[in-house]
Amino acid sequence: MAQTKTAKEPFVHVIRKEDTPMLKKWLIRIFAVVAALIVTGVLVFAVTGINPFKIYSSMITGSFGTPRRIRNTIKLMTPLLCLGIGLAPAFKMKFWNIGAQGQMLVGALAASFVALTFRHLPGGLLIPLMGLAGLLAGAIWGVIPAIFRAFWNTNETLFTLMMNYIATFAVMYSVDKWKGESSGFASFKQIAKNAVMPAVLNENFYICTAIVLLLVCLMYIYMKRTKHGYEIAVVGESEKTAVYAGINVKAVMIRTILLSGAVCGLCGFLTVSGIDFTLSSTMNNGFGFTAIVVAWLAKFNPFTMIGTSFMMVFFQNAASEISSMNANATEYLSYVISGIILFFLIGSEFFINYRLVFRKNHEKEGK
């Protein structure tokens, strides 16, 4: 038995650490971004020959270069932040709602339907009606998987994901149909004037932004200060504990996803009425999925989501800016860059939560 040769200490082993000080956490994150920029700089230079510093500066001008660009950044952030807010209570409850995209699309579809059907109503009446339709449609779209999960324990991730496809094709079908038949509308290009959100400071979307910021505050209060928010947190932590506390888990689940879907549906309405003025299955560029990253990076805190949604939009702007620089630098290259930065940033969480211990050299003292 004694034939085993003396094994070496493992090269590295991982130790969990807790309570990393705030300053250190942020230093680790900043370091991660810097490291990511260096890696991407080397990569970009190797592929395209463009000076990396030119790339970095164009990333910044992409979002802040001109007043128009700044406005555009806010315009993109608005729906993304709204979807993130919608996902927050669902995720806090550990209900993996991947269906924000679909809930947003049906919200937009319902709002457009109202805009089309009641286009003779005055704006003061029509727009709230559209908003209500968007809320309801999103809520219904969300609650279907929630009901199945609550009563038959189906997998909500797959279910909400599949509901996205139905919503996408329903929107495509409706756009096609309304283009052909509508009389007042030559084509379904734009919604009627009275269905458009009124402009403030020459921009229609500012009202949408204001609504979303209000939602940020409300959602924060809802999740942190109300009895509902408490129930969501308990159910998310352990359904067993929730039952023990006398919480009706099914009811909480359905109620929360109604809310989550409604906020995503509202985002569809805001986009139709205040940002795009039209309906399209490609509206908001798949933000329903990007919002998942926004919500997670912010650890479901609505206020932090302002920052994370900005970050995602910043990357996207940088992407299109870089793609216009050089024939070698296509849009796709810039997605690679934002992917690398995100990888470093999310990966840095490991170093916040764990510590690596490397093999020490103590051959001598072993005696």
Next chain:
Amino acid sequence: MSENNAAVRLKGISKTFGHVAANSNVDLEIRHGEILSLLGENGSGKTTLMNMLAGIYYPDEGEIFIDGRPVQIRSPKDAFDNGIGMVHQHFKLIDVFTAAENIILGEEHTGMRINRKETVAKIREICDKYGFEIDFEKKVYDMNVSQKQTLEIVKILYRGANILILDEPTAVLTPQEAEKLFKVIKNMRDAGKAIVIITHKLQEVLSVSDRVAILRKGECVDSIATKDANEKILTEMMMGRKVDLNIERPDPVNPVKRLEIKNLSVRDREGNLALKDVSFVANGGEILGIAGISGCGQKELLEAVAGLAAVESGSIEYLPSGADAPTELVGRNPKQIRELGVVLSFVPEDRLGMGLVGSMGMSENMMLKSYENGNSIFLEQKAPRELAGNIKEELEVQTPDIATPVRKLSGGNVQKVLVGREIAAAPQVLMTAYAVRGLDINTSFTIYHLINEQKQKGVAVIFVGEDLDVLLALSDRILVMCEGRITGLLDARTCTKEQVGLLMTGGMEGGEQNGTN
């Protein structure tokens, strides 16, 4: 230096988890032909230390010598290669395999088929040598805990272990089964094996071991020969100061019927009948102890009363003080039971999994059962915060802040938070399951004291416990359960440990002999 017969020598072993030092600078010697008890309160680092020998953890600092040569143990495989085997508290067996299959499992075969006959012969030889009784063809799911434990030990011996570590081996056994276990352990010692028993039970240490090593707060305080030790010395070494080991037992305060359970049957989550036709009465002003090997229906019994388990048949009648007609509890959910004015405080076995929300702080956990109070949609935060502050102070909960997530607290402190909240609800019936599991002696006594206080206030206390000595010292009456049935109701002031032990295995009193399976 002292090369005598040291099987294992640990030198300066340290291990930290986060900010918590589980072990710091531990020196320890384990010898061939000797039974070493590793004694310490829960959280003193006994299991962590042994896990480093078994290859589960890797030490941050320090060296391990086996038979005098330095070794690195990086994985359970390294441990086996060095002849170290450990029986963990949670058995690592495959339910659908037979005993023999479990023993062979994990053995390295160099391309050859398993020679079953030869293997079984080898296993039989081991069993005969040390006096194990084992049915090779029995599937694990048909075995009771004691048989599973025997199988684990044989498995380790079969793989050639010379150094055996047993983690709290008697926690799941009846006194009789424990006796049997000690017999084989002594046989193994006589055959020259080095044996370590991790435990916090003093009587066990004194009756079985040759030497005791005491750990306190992660450090090895001392090691002494068992013949020079007694309970008092050991406790003082364990605690670092003098302790009074007597549990007080005030006389029952004018016992009145508070809870009457009639012919209660309950199915567990798998749909098996976990509670079979159980009837008893719990009185206010009295502690009713419930004894039984774990998994005998105690959990289902408490859950049924609290409205958490679905009742198959039978009734649970509750008589609040002052009321003349009983209230039926069966068929109501936990919330309804509360709304009826029926206060059942329930400290579940699985503290963090059920009684508390790990990611929340003390103050948020205080609200768990009362968050709905008041008509506003907003949470009432002031009262829970005050309650959390009071509990922190009165029960000396060690936490940086009442907002610190309770999962970061140690087991004893978590239990204090839970019991504190339950008692603050001013219950008429207080049910606790393994209220002191994992707690140090000091905290345990705080809890016993709290429970006694409740009893004197006229609360009906139902105390499910695992330590028979404590049950006998604390309870007024003891209800013994075996396989979902009640096998006896004893007066705790007059009965003996042996009587309870026999009833726990379905023994004689009542004349009924339950067949296993």
